[in-house]
Amino acid sequence: MSKPLFISFEGPEGAGKTTVLNILIAELQPKLGDKLVTTREPGGNPISEAIRAILQPEDDNGLEKRTEALLYAAARRQHLVEIIQPALAAGKVVISDRYVDSSLAYQGGGRDLGVEKIWQINQFAIDGLLPDLTIYLDVPSELGLARVTANRKGKIDRLDKESLAFHQKVRQTYLKLQSEFSDRIKIVDATQPLDKVVHDTRELINQVLEDKS
Numbered sequence: 001m002s003k004p005l006f007i008s009f010e011g012p013e014g015a016g017k018t019t020v021l022n023i024l025i026a027e028l029q030p031k032l033g034d035k036l037v038t039t040r041e042p043g044g045n046p047i048s049e050a051i052r053a054i055l056q057p058e059d060d061n062g063l064e065k066r067t068e069a070l071l072y073a074a075a076r077r078q079h080l081v082e083i084i085q086p087a088l089a090a091g092k093v094v095i096s097d098r099y100v101d102s103s104l105a106y107q108g109g110g111r112d113l114g115v116e117k118i119w120q121i122n123q124f125a126i127d128g129l130l131p132d133l134t135i136y137l138d139v140p141s142e143l144g145l146a147r148v149t150a151n152r153k154g155k156i157d158r159l160d161k162e163s164l165a166f167h168q169k170v171r172q173t174y175l176k177l178q179s180e181f182s183d184r185i186k187i188v189d190a191t192q193p194l195d196k197v198v199h200d201t202r203e204l205i206n207q208v209l210e211d212k213s
């Protein structure tokens, strides 16, 4: 059996996560075949997708911020047990669009619940399972939000509509986490042209694939 590998992608709104992931997954698929498992949070399985529908309606649904934090953690638990753990146990390469750092940044930082509190509730959900590599696409909030509103074909959801101050706190928390856990979280400057962002991200993935082979 080959060695398992867990990679997560993180970033504030409009960093280009979806765009970059789609390009790199299309490149990796022919090489890795069914060894590659791609997934996302919140979601990745029916129960967590049902929780996603509560978390991401287009308009404000009155969700209280601790309830929100607990729902993200609950969706994560189910995702971990149903998708991530079995895939890693089978020696697969798992790429998840968001994981626990999203909760630390959005609920801990953006919602002011505190990174430590959010870390504690998520420990119950993840049992210490952290990615081997987290790729953080960094973009200033103004630019990210402008990209989302100007270009995005998808729906603008509840969190996209939060204030600039909220998104700035999310970004600052990501930056703090990145500097604190720089062995695991690698930063990519997502203000660069898309080709360069893809190139830098590809290098990080190739490096960890090589290290783990």
Ligand SMILES: Nc1ncnc2c1ncn2[C@@H]1O[C@H](COP(=O)(O)OP(=O)(O)OP(=O)(O)O)[C@@H](O)[C@H]1O
Residues within 6 Å of the ligand: 011, 012, 013, 014, 015, 016, 017, 018, 019, 020, 147, 148, 151, 152, 153, 190, 191, 192, 193, 194, 195, 197
């Ligand atoms: N490096 C880039 N330069 C210019 N535009 C970009 C770049 N990366 C992505 N974009 C554009 O920004 C918009 C948002 O990108 P995308 O949906 O991939 O962001 P995202 O980080 O996945 O956002 P969210 O997580 O909120 O869905 C898209 O229209 C995309 O084409």
Ligand SMILES: Cc1cn([C@H]2C[C@H](O)[C@@H](COP(=O)(O)O)O2)c(=O)[nH]c1=O
Residues within 6 Å of the ligand: 013, 040, 041, 042, 072, 098, 099, 100, 102, 103, 104, 106, 107, 159, 160
């Ligand atoms: C996992 C997770 C996500 N969020 C927020 C961050 C984004 O606004 C959405 C996910 O949208 P995407 O377009 O699919 O990236 O959910 C969060 O606040 N906390 C979390 O733990």
